[in-house]
Each structure stands twice: as structure tokens, then as C-alpha cells.
Amino acid sequence: MSDKRNIMFEIARGLIAITIAIAVAFLLIFASSDDPASALQCLLIRPVWTSGALNTKSILTILGRTTPMIFTGLAVCVMFSANQFNLGGEGAVMAGGFVAALVGIYVPMSAGLHVVASVLIGTITGGLIMIIPAVLKVKLKASEMVSSLMLNYVVMYIVLHFLNMNFADRSKGATQTFPMESTSLIGKMVTGTELTWGFPVAIIATILVAIFMYRTRWGYTIRMIGINESFSKYSGMKVGAVLVISQVIGGALSGMGGAIEVLGRYETFRWQGLPGYGWTGLTVAILAKNNPILVPFAALFIAYLDRGCELMSIYAGVPAEMIDIIQAVIFLFFAAEQFMAKTKHKMVVKGAKEEMKQIELAKEGGDL
């Protein structure tokens, strides 16, 4: 089967998985809403089209919401490419956001420098956290999946501890920090929306990660180790070091996503629990088939659904948890490798036959 046909098949397979997921969502909406028609309208149309006109504000909000998902999606891409099922993105996002906020509050710097420094320190924090599961994996063969998953909660409680005990603004009703300096905040691209300058940064990050993965020796090494570790070792690659590096990069991207989210959308740090972007990043990376270039599109899809569900819960009384169910269904169909395998096999057979025929024809042509 030609590569082109293969790609077409994968796209079709993805679309069918999404369609089935949405169909399941429809069933649930019909079951749970008093007014299914308007609920569907809220889910599918209202995010972009309201009262007969393009809803620019909503569209920009959706774009804005893709920002953290793009970062965590990229993070998962890098780690999964190395065959490292690291689920620590969640903790890295939270810690990155928290530390970036602290720099924003307590370390005054000149405008311009302040925001960059805050984001960078948040990024580094995310990267440092991932050293723990990575080294445990390489040195002690502890499953990175388990240790990183557990680490999320360790990180969360450490952040909450410091937030509550050391950095809380007691004058406020809810637990939150003092306001960040305005020099550390990321400006809005369009005022009055959730779209910040973090979005173009996410797009640039996407391009850089794609180049890193496909055009540099480090990205290449990560991918080869992901395919076959024994082969990589035998080829002379430093497997252990690269396994650590891939996870540190994943942590750094997550940390950067957390920092940009906190500095872009809030005036104070106020997360009371894991923000959920790490988990969404898993779905995004799976939708994007670990291909960095596809990450923004996958994030856009999730953000769109997210917004639709939000509107559904506001205007049609459908529980906001619906998005989780839809995500879970998509996840199932995408992750199931055998989904539509029979159709694929039929296509393969057809392709092989055509190829054989062409070879025969070419031979006959040669004989004449």
C-alpha cells in the first residue's frame, strides 16, 4: 500500500472515530437534556456561530484555550516517541505555573525581561521535576508510568502546602497568592478574550519541536530508541541519557505551558488542584499520532468540544462532564489499533494486487 493511501486511511479512520464518539455524545445528550435540539446546537454550532453571525469572541476564546493543551500535547509527543509513558505532565504544569507566578510576584525585573524570566524559570521547574521518574526508570528500572503518576500528587501537595503556608494572601476570601507584577504578565492578543500572546508562542514551540524531532540528531535518537531500544544501544546511542532527556524536555514543555497559562490568564496563582492540562495533553498527542505538527489541530478540536460543552451546560442544562465522556470514547477508538483493521487489510490486498498487475504489465511491455 502506498504511503499516500496509508495517510488517507489514517485520516479517515480518525474521522470515523470522532464521528462515533460524537454519535455516542448525541445519545447521551438526548438522554440527559430537556431540549436536545438546542443542546446539539450549543455543542456544534454555537461555539463559532451565534444569532446568525460569526462569533469572533468565542472563536478567539477557543484558540486561547488551545495554548496549554498544545504545550502538554507536545510534551507527551516527545515522551511517547521515546516509548516513555510518562504521565507527569500534570504535576509539571502545576509546578511550572506556581514557580513562574512566584517569580512574577517576588522578583521584580524590568518590563520585557520579567515575563521571559518567569516563563523560563517555570519551564526549568517542569524539566527538573521529570528528572525524578526518568532517573528512577533508567537507574532502577522503575516504571515511569507509575512513578510519574504518583509524582503528580506529590507535586500538587507540595505546591498547595507552600501556597497555603507561605504565599497566601490572607486578605482574600479564597486561597490565592498576592497579585503578580504587571511586568510579568503575558498580554492579551485581543482584549476581552482568552487569547494571549502565549498562543503564537505555542505555535512557534510546535514548529521547534517538529524540527527537533525530525531534523536533529537528538530527536532522531529519541525516535529510534522509541522504536527499538536494543537496536539503538547497539548502534552506539546513549540510551539512558536520551531517555532522561526526552522526559526532561516533556517536563519543560509542560512547565512552560503551565507558566504561560498562569501568567496569561490570571492575576494571582489560584489553582487548588491539578489543572487537568496534562491529561488533556495525552488525548491531544494520541489524536495527533505523536506528530508535533498535528498537535495544534488536535488541541483545537478538543478546545472546540470543550467550549461547546460549556455552552451546553450554560444554555441547555447538559452537565459539563460530557466533555470527559466524549474524550474517553475518542480515546478508546483511537487507541484501539485493531479498529477498522479489517477494512485496512482489504485495502492492503487491493493495493498489492494492483501493484502485481502493474508489474505484470510492465513485464509484458518489456517483452514486446
Added chain:
Amino acid sequence: MENNEYVVQMKGITKVYPNGVAANQGVDFNVRKGEIHALMGENGAGKSTLMKMLFGLEQPTEGEIFVNGEKVHLSSPNVAIAKGIGMVHQHFMLVPSLTVAENIVMGMEPKKGLFINYKEAVRLTEEFSQKYNLHVDPQAKVRDIPVGMKQKVEILKALVRGAKILILDEPTAVLTTQETEELFKELVHLKEQGYTLIFISHKLNEIKQITDRLTIVRAGKSMGVHETATTSKEEISRLMVGRDVVLTVEKDKAQPTDVVLRVSELEYTNDWKKKMLDKISFDVRKGEILGIAGVEGNGQKELVEMLFNLNIPDDGEVTVNGKNVIGVPQKDIRGYGVSLIPEDRMVFGIAGTGTIEENIMSDRCSDQKYNKGPLFNMKAMHEDSDKLIAEYKVLCKSRKQQVGMLSGGNIQKVVVAREFSAEPCLIIADQPTRGIDVGATEFIRKKLVELSREGAAVLLVSADLNEVMELSDSLMIMYNGKIAAYFEDTSVLTDSMMGEYMLGLKQQSDEEVRRVIHE
């Protein structure tokens, strides 16, 4: 109306694998009752696929199968066994920690109440063993018995299950000359008792010796059925590969100079407390090919692992041009100029879902030549990959094709292209042509000789007697973790001489073996 002359009839069989490989295209295959029928073809020609379908391991995409004139749908090996078909796989399907008798009755154990009636199992094994003249020790653990006996166990396993038609997949690949002779006697004995045997092989001599008729498959298609007696070896060879294969490699006399690889007093005991390497010492000089022959499992695999730091020996030294190799990262070993063609190419040789280009570049991705600052120099990579693909005649659509989609021979060519193009001063070739087609085999062998004559030291480890005898300038035989014999000149050797050392019937004196160390 089906012809009852045939016990097995496969008609118009087409098989397309999920990866798009059309392994069989409209193949007809008929076997008469009570004959030994050879199924021949190069590796990748589709003979294993055809037999997997007959044994129910794979289902044909198109075509029909008849057994004893009755149309059958062989959906699993259990169905095939019920129809009286048995298969002896190339890689034995035995449980090493169980006894011979336990292996033979596995899945159909005679019971005594809730427990397995072990005595009955032993009795059954002995009964069949005597009836068919296949002598095995029912009480021995499978891991302790020699390869030849394991094969007998496999055959008995099939017979006990009521097989009347036996498929033997390259049964002699792992046997010594003597064991092969013994196996052939047993097979003829089975034939005389009315059994039908399908014999998969690509060894011409064996086919001529034992089979009645032969079917040749080439590139997934049948090249017809032939009477063995009236078909010459040259004819078979021509039908198999579509051209006359030169089965010998021409080479000048070696002019060895300095020692490149030096192994001294290497010792290794494996996890099961078996001594795999017992104070092995030898060296390989620039410009010569030193062959290591021996039945598999006598320490060759472990030895190669030690030379590339894929395992750590208990004691001893390995140096390349005076530099220590033990415990040194592979990158540095490669930096010393060592190349390895690994025994298991799917595990060590390639990254299956990577492209051909990515697989060629794996050892050199950080070379100056292929990098411009932090980025890859894609142009240089493309140029060199295309050059190597052309030079090593890798059959593919482009450098972007997934390497795992290629046939075994072409995968090996990718591995060899990478290893040979690294300008090695020492090449370790572990089973370099195992399971690949004649064309690729010939190509790789010629390259090995060429590189050695250009000044590389070559250590060739191979279970293929022809290969080691043909290619090696000097040769040593490993038996039980020791060097059983060393021959400075391979031209005087014969198969049976080597067989005696390989089976441990003979052992050279220490003085004779020590000649392999050149001071």
C-alpha cells in the same frame, strides 16, 4: 470430483499480509500419499507462508485447501491436527524446563484422577519412540538434550497427535552432518510406514538425497512440480533463483598482518549456571577471515556479545588494536572501528518502523558530515543513503520506505550497508546470511571477502557449514564453550571432519588450539 491420488491439494492460494506483502499468488501445491515432497524456494519466496496456511496458522486470502479429497477450512492448528497434519517448526516449540515425555503429551496429558499420569506419559513416549525408531530419553529435561534429539521430540509430538502428514520446516538447519544422516534414515522409515512428508529446504544436496518430488516457489508463485530423480541440481537452482547461482566465492590467499582483535582467557557462566565460555583465547589479524563453526548454543552467541559489550564476561580480556572493549560504550567500540552484523537482525539490526534512511544513519547520526550546527544536513543524508541503497542493491521503492516492510534479504542488506560502510577495521559477522535468499547471500559473502582483502579483520560466526568453509581463511570450531579445533588452512577440511569436532567426538590438543594465538 477430486483426485484421490493426493492427500493434500492446495488450489490457487493467494495470501496477502496486513503489511501489503503478497507472499503467495495463485499457488497450486499437491502432495501424493506416502511421498517425501520437497518445497523449495529462496527465503521470502513464500514457502513458509504456504505451509503456515496448511497448518492453520494463517488463513489464505483466496484459494481452497483439500485434505484427503475433502475441502477443509483450517482455521487453527487444532483443526489441522484433527485432519492429521503435523508440523515440525524450525524453531522448536518445546518447554525447556519440562521432560521429554511431558513435552510430548502436553495438552493431551494422560490423567489419573486429578493428576497427570506421568508413568503413562513415559510409556507412551517409549512406545512411539520404538515404533518409529526415533530414540529419545523420555525422562530427560528438554534443555539438557542435544538439538538433534529435540527435533525427534518435535516429530514424536506430531505423531502422538495422530499426524499422517508431517511438515518439516528446514529440519536440517540446526543439525550436524551426522545428525542429518540420522534424521534422513528416520524420515525414510516413516515414509515406508505410509506417512507423507513435506520437506521444506533450500539445500540442494539434501533434496536430491531424500525427496521423491519437489515443488519450487519463486517470488510467491509456483514454478511447477518436478520429479527429483530426473531434475538436476543446476536445474533446481535455476528454477529457484531464475539464474545460475555461483555457489562458490572466489578469493585470493589471505596475507594476514597485525593482530586486530585479541581475546584472552574469556570466561562466562550464564544465569542457569552453565559455563558458556571456558577460557577462550584467540586472535584475528588484519586481512584474514577467521571462521567460527559449531552447533548453535556452544558459546558463539555469548562470545559475540562480549566483543560488543552487550554482556559482561566473568573474567578475561578483549582488546581491539590494543584498546580494551569490555564495559566500553558501543559508541566508543564503533569508534575503534568495530562493526557488527548481529545474529538477530530484527532485535539489534534495525528499527522496524523507521525508514531505510533512518536505519542506515543510526551509527553515524552525530557525525560532522551529517550535521549543520544543531540541524541535520538532510542533503548529505539523502545522498549517502541513496548511494548505499544503490551500492548494496536494496530492493525498495525509496529511502523513505519502512525497513520492516522489506524482505529478510533486503533488511539484511540494509544492516550490511550500514556496517560495511563505516570503514571498519574489524567486522564481526554473526550468521550474516541466515534465512536470506541466495542472491543476497552471495552478495554479502562477496563483500565480506572484498573487505578482508582490503585490510579488515573479519570474525565470521556461522552455523552454515558451507559458509564458514567457503569464506574462512582459517577456522576454529567451538564446542561446549571451548575451542575444539583450529585449522590454519580450510581447504583441506571436509564436512565429516568438522562434524566430529562439532559434536565433541574429537578435541585437538592444547598445543594445536594455541596456534590460533599469533604473537
